[in-house]
Structures are given as structure tokens and as C-alpha cells.
Amino acid sequence: MSTPRVLIAANPQLGLIWTKEDAKKIIGPLAEIVELSSPSREAFFEDLKTKYAGITAIYRHNDSANAIGFFDKEFIDKLPESVKLIAHNGAGYDQIDVAAATARGILVSHTPKAVDSATATVAAFLTISALRQFWRAEVNVREGKWKAGLVPALDPDGKTVGIIGMGGIGSALAKRLIAFDMKVIYYNRNEISPKPDFPCTYVSSAEELLRQSDVVSLNLPLNDKTKNSFGKEQFAQMKKGSILVNTARGGVVDEEALLEALESGHLFSAGLDVFPDEPNVNPKLLSNDKITVLPHMGTETKDTQRKMELLVLDNIASFLEGKGLLTQVAEQKK
Known part of the structure; x- marks a missing residue:
């Protein structure tokens, strides 16, 4: 059985804010970690065939929108069949078309409580x-x-x-x-x-x-x-x-x-x-x-961003271990 692959999607121009040590510790034993490097949405779609081939889960940070845009229906419909989870870093998830994800059998998690x-x-x-x-x-x-x-x-x-x-x-x-x-x-x-x-x-x-x-x-x-x-x-x-x-x-x-x-x-x-x-x-x-x-300062603290990141990683780990999601979005729990 092949090793699952997890894509960490942040803005490659700004650099990843996630803690690599935490990611290696929490999901490293369960999956191969791949970092987003595509400079544009079009390049991302092409890279799905190569460097991101076979990805199982996507860690999504809002900053990734600067490079690859929102996770709207067009985006989600172009994801490969291998993708089964979008783990969003944020309590609000209006940048993700949950209905489109659900139709594709893709689960979505977010980070309430941490924020x-x-x-x-x-x-x-x-x-x-x-x-x-x-x-x-x-x-x-x-x-x-x-x-x-x-x-x-x-x-x-x-x-x-x-x-x-x-x-x-x-x-x-x-x-x-x-x-x-x-x-x-x-x-x-x-x-x-x-x-x-x-x-x-x-x-x-x-x-x-x-x-x-x-x-x-x-x-x-x-x-x-x-x-x-x-x-x-x-x-x-x-x-x-x-x-x-x-x-x-x-x-x-x-x-x-x-x-x-x-x-x-x-x-x-x-x-x-x-x-x-x-x-x-x-x-x-x-x-x-x-x-x-204020310029959307709600979670702009190191402490809170770490809590959010850890919850995203824990959701991915729980999913990969077959235990379900810790904080699945409400629309998919109906």
C-alpha cells in the first residue's frame, strides 16, 4: 500500500508559517509531506499531474489564495480522485465550496475553538x-x-x-x-x-x-x-x-x-x-x-496561529489513522 501524501498549501511567495517540526512529528510518520511551490493557479493545476500526484489531504492556509486562489467549485473539481480531505486553517471557511467538496466525497475540517x-x-x-x-x-x-x-x-x-x-x-x-x-x-x-x-x-x-x-x-x-x-x-x-x-x-x-x-x-x-x-x-x-x-487582526498572534496549525495537523493525523475528523464543518455533519 502506497504512502499517503499531504500537501501543505500556503503562499510560496510569503513562505510557510506552519511549524515544520510539528508537521514532521504529527503527520510525518503517517504520510509524505509536500510543500506548495506553484506560483499560480494554472501552474498548480499542471503540477497536480506531477509533483502533487496522489495527494490524499491538503492543509489549506488562507495565504495560499494569493497564489492559487479560493477553493471554489472549479478548483475542487480539478483535484484528483486521490484527494479525500481539505484541512482548513481558520474557523471561517467561506473561501471553500463545501458543497462541491461534499459532491466529490472530500471531507472538510476547520479550526473553531482555537481562534x-x-x-x-x-x-x-x-x-x-x-x-x-x-x-x-x-x-x-x-x-x-x-x-x-x-x-x-x-x-x-x-x-x-x-x-x-x-x-x-x-x-x-x-x-x-x-x-x-x-x-x-x-x-x-x-x-x-x-x-x-x-x-x-x-x-x-x-x-x-x-x-x-x-x-x-x-x-x-x-x-x-x-x-x-x-x-x-x-x-x-x-x-x-x-x-x-x-x-x-x-x-x-x-x-x-x-x-x-x-x-x-x-x-x-x-x-x-x-x-x-x-x-x-x-x-x-x-x-x-x-x-x-483593523486589518483582520483576529488571529494575528503567534500563540493562536500555533494552536490553529496544531489543530489542522491533528485533524489530518486523525483522518489518516481512520479515526475521522476532530472538527468537521457543520454542513457535512447534517
């Missing part, structure tokens, strides 16, 4: 910055303006944060904001059972959450149902003077509707870590001084 702490910290930062407008103050002092033009902002104490999507990230965010004396409410399709081990209240509709919240945090995946789902109607339901924080995916929010809500004064401010066309950002967002923006 929870780091992403929640970013959301907490954006919440506090949006309330206190700290980013404006930093720009002022760097430009030698001190407090010129700054106006009193808002305290987090006693404010209500509404979390849409109380999964791992939402729960970690709630615990952080409770420390700022904020009240937590949340909306999921179903109430969490057993109840979370921290003070929070379930509301039965997104509309009710929007009406009650001083800060709304989006923590939901991007898919056909959620794309542009947060728009004019949702902003109109939010409290006047409230705040939107988005660390989920940029495509969830209608940007023009957000700008309109900010410019009209209906929203006090916003905090954004994600955008629909990354790394490109709508210039209107950048020029609006009510928005704190």
Missing part, C-alpha cells in the same frame, strides 16, 4: 475603542493636536452588549465585557443548553436584541443566508446612539447602509476588523472618523 480567545480580544478592543473613541485620541496625540476636537464619549459600565452568534468567540467576548460591567444578551437560533457559566440573557429574536443593545457584536459565519443580511432594516431597529462591532466577515454587513446610519447620527460609532473585499477597504469607511478599523 476563540484571540478573536474575542479583538472584538473587546473594538468595543471599548468604539465606546471611548480611543483611536481618535491616538491619532490626535500623534499629530500633535492633543485633545483638540475631541468630545466626551461613552463608558462601557452598565451598557448592554448584544451578541449575535453566541458560539465560542461570542462566549469568550461576553466574559471579557462582563469585566467592564457590561450586561450581556444574545441571540442564536436556539437558546444554549445547558446555560453558559457566566451571566447572560437569551432573547428570542434578533429584532429584540437590536432594540435592547447599546453595542451589537456580529459573530456569525458568512454564507448565502447571512451575506448582506445586516442592512438598513437592522440598523433602523438598533438604538439611536448605539454601536456595531464586526469581527465575523465583512460580507455580512451592507457597508452603504452602515455608512448611512453613521452619517445620519443614528449610530454613535463602529468597530470593524473585517471587510468584503480584503485587503481592499471601502475608502468611505477609512475616511469616516466614527469607525475604528
